[in-house]
Amino acid sequence: MYIVSDILIRTAFEGLRDSMSEIITVKDLVEVYSDGTKAIQRISFDVDEGQFFGFLGPNGAGKSTTIKVLTTLLRKTSGAVTVAGYDLDKDPKEIRKLIGVQSQETVVDGDLTGKENMILQGNLHQMRGRSLEERVDELLKLVELSDVAKKRAAFYSGGMKKRLDLASALVHRPKLLFLDEPTTGLDPQSRATMWTYLGKLNKDEGITIFLTTQYMEEADKLCRQVSIIDRGQIVASGSPSELKQEIGADAITLSFAEDDERNGGAKAKARELLAAIPGVGNIVDSDSGMTVYAKDASSMIVDIVRAFDANQLHLSSINLSRPSLDDVFLKHTGHRIRTEELVKPPSGMRFRRGRR
Numbered sequence: 001m002y003i004v005s006d007i008l009i010r011t012a013f014e015g016l017r018d019s020m021s022e023i024i025t026v027k028d029l030v031e032v033y034s035d036g037t038k039a040i041q042r043i044s045f046d047v048d049e050g051q052f053f054g055f056l057g058p059n060g061a062g063k064s065t066t067i068k069v070l071t072t073l074l075r076k077t078s079g080a081v082t083v084a085g086y087d088l089d090k091d092p093k094e095i096r097k098l099i100g101v102q103s104q105e106t107v108v109d110g111d112l113t114g115k116e117n118m119i120l121q122g123n124l125h126q127m128r129g130r131s132l133e134e135r136v137d138e139l140l141k142l143v144e145l146s147d148v149a150k151k152r153a154a155f156y157s158g159g160m161k162k163r164l165d166l167a168s169a170l171v172h173r174p175k176l177l178f179l180d181e182p183t184t185g186l187d188p189q190s191r192a193t194m195w196t197y198l199g200k201l202n203k204d205e206g207i208t209i210f211l212t213t214q215y216m217e218e219a220d221k222l223c224r225q226v227s228i229i230d231r232g233q234i235v236a237s238g239s240p241s242e243l244k245q246e247i248g249a250d251a252i253t254l255s256f257a258e259d260d261e262r263n264g265g266a267k268a269k270a271r272e273l274l275a276a277i278p279g280v281g282n283i284v285d286s287d288s289g290m291t292v293y294a295k296d297a298s299s300m301i302v303d304i305v306r307a308f309d310a311n312q313l314h315l316s317s318i319n320l321s322r323p324s325l326d327d328v329f330l331k332h333t334g335h336r337i338r339t340e341e342l343v344k345p346p347s348g349m350r351f352r353r354g355r356r
């Protein structure tokens, strides 16, 4: 009897701990807009408390729609969602108290100074007086806007506005932060600065971050867990390294000089030639050519070029790279998340080596 009750208590405790560790649970979420657009088609995922979670996908994938639903701005069509332990339908007010949101469009009021923008945010969360002032000053310091705090936000650069937006989302000390493409449109330096702040917030302050991005490098660098979304469906989930390991090989991207038809069905011919080269693994067609996966791809390049030359298959470029999240995306969707700029030589073919 004693043993049985001990097991029961332990099981109940573990169940409780599991449900406590998930700060977001999404089960079979569907979102259909009033014009009939099926933006989200039955997605399910969980985010653990303290996680830096990335929602990675191209334009129109459904990232903002998902964020709008989870942050109570948009009513879901169907599915079950909890955020910060509360049911989305039953307790939206409680959820709003615990989350911070930086939406995709900057919502800075240009007529107010940076500091006034933040004070206003605090007021919306019933914060007032000295403690609000202190919190605002602390955050302006974090995002390095203290020097321009008294300047009208209309005169801020794009990167400064994004930083002000981020700081505004943090005024009421949310435990969960939603960031919808916080670095899109920023120059590389501003993006790197933003990454530093986000890393600090997650690591030092323990804030759970739900970040959407179109940048694979960003998800790879910042996030410990990612879900990749395309056309309203999650196509892969895991840690960036798990997902890349799944590819298990280097990638050789081949682009053909002419389109497939004018090249006499180049892809089919290429597949045949590649299959005869020892060590060639998976071959996936892409828009302008194909990607070949192989364990030791560099040793294979010469064989490929020779075989193609001998069969009058004209390549415009070859690119050798280590697996990236883009390869994960390609493997699951058959297309790339972003059109890649391959080196286009004036004539013939050039070979570029590097990381995408």
Ligand SMILES: Nc1ncnc2c1ncn2[C@@H]1O[C@H](COP(=O)(O)OP(=O)(O)OP(=O)(O)O)[C@@H](O)[C@H]1O
Residues within 6 Å of the ligand: 033, 034, 035, 037, 038, 039, 057, 058, 059, 060, 061, 062, 063, 064, 065, 066, 104, 214
């Ligand atoms: N209010 C709306 N009414 C109808 N369709 C919409 C609406 N908002 C978005 N959509 C459509 O829903 C789909 C998902 O859009 P969403 O904005 O969620 O994509 P996204 O992943 O955030 O893209 P982006 O990276 O461009 O911001 C798209 O097909 C989009 O055109």
Ligand SMILES: [Mg+2]
Residues within 6 Å of the ligand: 063, 064, 065, 104, 180
């Ligand atoms: Mg969006």
